Amino acid sequence: MTESSRRSSRSELAEFLRSRRARVRPEDVGLSGGSRRRTPGLRREEVARLAEVGISWYTWLEQGRDIQVSEPFLERLARALRLNPAERAHLFELAQGRPPPRLAITPASVSPALQRVLDVHPFPGLVTTPRWDVVAWNPPAVILYGDYALRPPAQRNILWSAFTSPRTRLRTEPWESHARGLVARFRLDAGRAADRTEFDALVAELSEVSPEFRRFWSEHDVLETAEGVKSITHPEVGVIEFEHVTLTHSEPDGRLLRITLYGPRPGVSTTRARKLFGAVTR
Structure with missing residues (x-):
């Protein structure tokens, strides 16, 4: 300047x-x-x-x-x-001369407008907080990941699911490289938070229940990416390769949220995704 x-x-x-x-x-x-x-x-x-x-x-x-x-x-x-x-x-x-630290506010819900936009997306979509707590999802996400409404609120978290859910581990290929990437991105987000308390609490809990998380966390890797490719194996249709992008969204009350939208890659993944999600998309 x-x-x-x-x-x-x-x-x-x-x-x-x-x-x-x-x-x-x-x-x-x-x-x-x-x-x-x-x-x-x-x-x-x-x-x-x-x-x-x-x-x-x-x-x-x-x-x-x-x-x-x-x-x-x-x-x-x-x-x-x-x-x-x-x-x-x-x-x-x-x-x-720079933006403020990001606030880690965990909302109980999202605005009706955001939920409606999410619901009309034909493939999985999730809304998360800066600490990766899942606060909204659409019907295709339920088919892919299970119904978050059935989980205790404290366990509706992307990082927690990656390391504690057998279903998530079984369906994600290759799991280890995917999990390492999650830990590296989470460390970067924790460093940006205005208050790390909630982030550190999650790290402590995961370190207690997952030796793999504890090992990955000790490596101190950081990574930033807003898009990527993720392979999910579903028992009904097989492997689907999803491209995904993450967008930042500010709710009317100022809460900072992230919207992650998934779309199948062209070809066989698109065919399988349409078959899997056809019953719940409009």
Whole structure:
């Protein structure tokens, strides 16, 4: 980033903070509004107190001075100013020149619109959280992986299934290389999380029940890929090669989710997939 760009970002950040501060009513954050306030919103010292930072430091930031700020401070500031997910991301972009850490929020469901889009996809589709918890699926996914609704919520997880489900292991070829790739991608996602607590808990549980996971995890490999090819063996039709892509989706409430869509490769895989999923697709 050039010096001119940095100055522009600092100026924009200063104006953004002032506008967000003016928008928050004292009553919204547990403070007394009083009758002697000459301007709307919070005072600088109130924002500083809520964000647990010195008044001078916050004032410099709001004045557009060239100071370095940490991720924990920006997270506290976002909460103090009651920023929505888009505003939080904008704050990080202006202050640090990069997106904020990804939040690992596990939703109970997805929006009706997303579920409808998923349901009309003729082949398997899954919606997962950044921690790979499965929160939505379509009928073809049930045929391929089983009904996630019948599993305990804590076990509706891609990584957990890969290492603890005999059905998943039997149907995935070659299982070991696929499992190694999953572990490497999961490690990368864990490193990006704003809070690793849920990720580390899953790692600890899998390390207890799966020696293979424990061994793969200790290798510290990382991998990033949003698409690939996966071979699944189904007892009714045989091997189907699926191409898959993963798309990032923000729900209306700001939760970050991933949509993974599968499509059979042309030829015999397409023929077998149409036979397998024909009864549940429209």
